[in-house]
Amino acid sequence: MKEPLWKKLTPGSVVLEAGSAVKFKTGSWRAFRPKFIEENCIHCLFCWMFCPDMAVIVKDGKMTGFDYDYCKGCGICAFECPGKKGNKAIVMEEEGK
């Protein structure tokens, strides 16, 4: 007889594998999507600092875009973005539009 699933669980729901949150793609929760407008970016990296996930991709000290597998669309990056001359480098757009 096959052992039921509940008998195979770790006691106390302890997760024994480090970094396994990477398997949980939370991007599907998104209702609004951050759009990166590169010409308005001063690469202050506020978006990277404020992102509650790790969804802002930075390469060689420069903001390059978003990891949409994990971005939940909270909009904090767009809110914090100082932009350039009054124009935001991140704007939120409704998904599916």
Place this chain on the structure above:
Amino acid sequence: MAKIVAVTGNEAVAEALRQINPDVCAAYPITPATDLMQRFAGFVSNGKVDTELVLVESEHSAMSACIGAAAAGGRVATATSSQGLALMWEMLFIAAGNRLPIVMPLVNRALSAPLNIHGDHSDSMGARDSGWIQLYSENAQEAYDNTVQAFRIAENMDIRLPVMVCLDGFIISHSIERVEYIDDKDVKNFVGEYKQMNPLLDMDKPKSYGPLILPDLYMEYKRAQHEVMTKVKDVVLNVAADFEKLSKRKYGLFEAYRLDDADIALVILNSAAGTAKDVVDQFRNKGIKAGLLKPRLFRPFPYEEVADAIKNVKAICVMDRADSFGAYGPLFIELCGVALHLQERPLMINKIYGLGGRDFMPDQAELVLNELVEIAKTGKIKTVKEYIGVRE
């Protein structure tokens, strides 16, 4: 060599904690448990133990700190009463759900309102479904013995669940009794070295406690939690057998007092069982076959074993020192569960007594036993649930 002393219940339990020397203890004072932790804090200050005593701002924080310390990989204890336990409420379920073997003496006290500091079981009964193992203690000796055994039960590698050791506020916590202490080294040997299970501080094996478990697995974790509880009875009995070798004191899942050939019986928890046993003796002297069952392990509840113990009893009164307003008392409801395991069930009544520290007097037990004699004779129950010792 055992040492015979005259101590209060709180003093006896604090002594057990000193002998066990837990790694971490986070507690917040609340009457009547204050004095227990105050004594233990004295042991910490005087270097008698090397426990890390964490001063917290509430019982919610106390249990939270205990959970963190237990997950980190430490042997952990705390103590509380009444409102303190109520404030720990959400953390109790987390301690049990995370399978953390925390030991907590609970000095039973009534819940507010109206505000009251005296002993009844409304606090622990309110926490009966939290997933904690609950042991009840009649006197200071049992509170001491249960505390020592609780660590072995909680820390068993097949169990890993928190244990609450209940003793009656003031009646036991603040009254001086004769208690036999076991030698420090024997207690240490009995409890043994603490064995860790998935400690957070094992940096080579990083892990997470408390993940989000959605509907796809939550029910499986709860099913597994129930399964662990089914193993507790055997562990409690094995630990009790080892404890008997050490102390010559016998413990089981419950105490059956003159119950073998009893026609009528009381089912009663904690200190009031002591008073009731005296009255049972008086009825026996009159030639009436009275008996008593005092549950020790209340969670998990040993339904089959209690059923076997009461199978020949004609009439039973289940005495509750806690109430469920608009329902039967919590212990009575368990006995209804027991009755399901019997072909012929005894006639059962429920008395609510001793709320908010109202004294349970021998004449109350006498009144109840006389009613049981009448019920056994006539087969008729007038009222299932009644309050006794209520002022006219």
